Amino acid sequence: MEMSWVYGLIGGLMIGCAGAVLLLGTGRIMGASGIVGGLIDGTGQDRGTTIAFLIGLIGTPAMLTGLGWAVYTQATTQLWLLVLGGLAVGIGTRFANGCTSGHGVCGMSRLSVRGFAATLAYIGAGALTVTALRVGLGL
């Protein structure tokens, strides 16, 4: 807990290197919502690359867990929150054409105005939502 910022920084550097490998290797932007969204709605080309990416993304945390490094998601068990939250994240990121990885990590690092605007909007809305849930419903 007290060293969480060190793990955050190390993990963050790994995420940035992941984006760099995909960009310099394949020319694609590492945006999770764009990569999986394109696969879901059929607009994504380059399906083989996408599936390879997803295998790595889902596989390594499973492997780390198997090796004894467990992280608990501690997600809510309230069904309505999970369904509403999932729908909002799915629809929102596809309308905005990006999420935390695409607009945040990849967009802001190329000084994209859209990246900064989107990040400001989702962090602001997220902060208001968390505060409203805690104050209003005690969740």
Place this chain on the structure above:
Amino acid sequence: MRAVFAVLSGALFGAGLHVSGMTNTARVRGFLDFAGAWDPTLAFVMGGAMLPMFVAWRFARRGTPVAGPAFPPPPSSEISRPLIAGSVLFGVGWGLVGLCPGPALASLSYGGWPGLVFLAAMLAGMGATPPLRRALDRRAAGT
């Protein structure tokens, strides 16, 4: 060759999300709780991730990718309504549960049924977006 880069990138992304604690919804919601017991970890993750990407974008200014036709074109600077409205909607969902698309996928193996329900709803939302968008466009054009 492209698949090799992609699987390596995905593996690093997944490991980075796992190591940084970003698949833990309590940590993400703690970052968003500015008025409460604020957890700054996510800021270190975002800052750390932007460093290698900043360098990578310098290299992507000219030439071509190792295994690909071209680098992405320069970003548009249009602050459109879908960008802001979509990001606000995304932020609400992110705050409700504490998962965004990357961690929702990365935690698939250990997220249990709540993770699966969230992921299913997220994918359904993504699938519903193109028809939803067409319907909104039609309505806007009709008035």
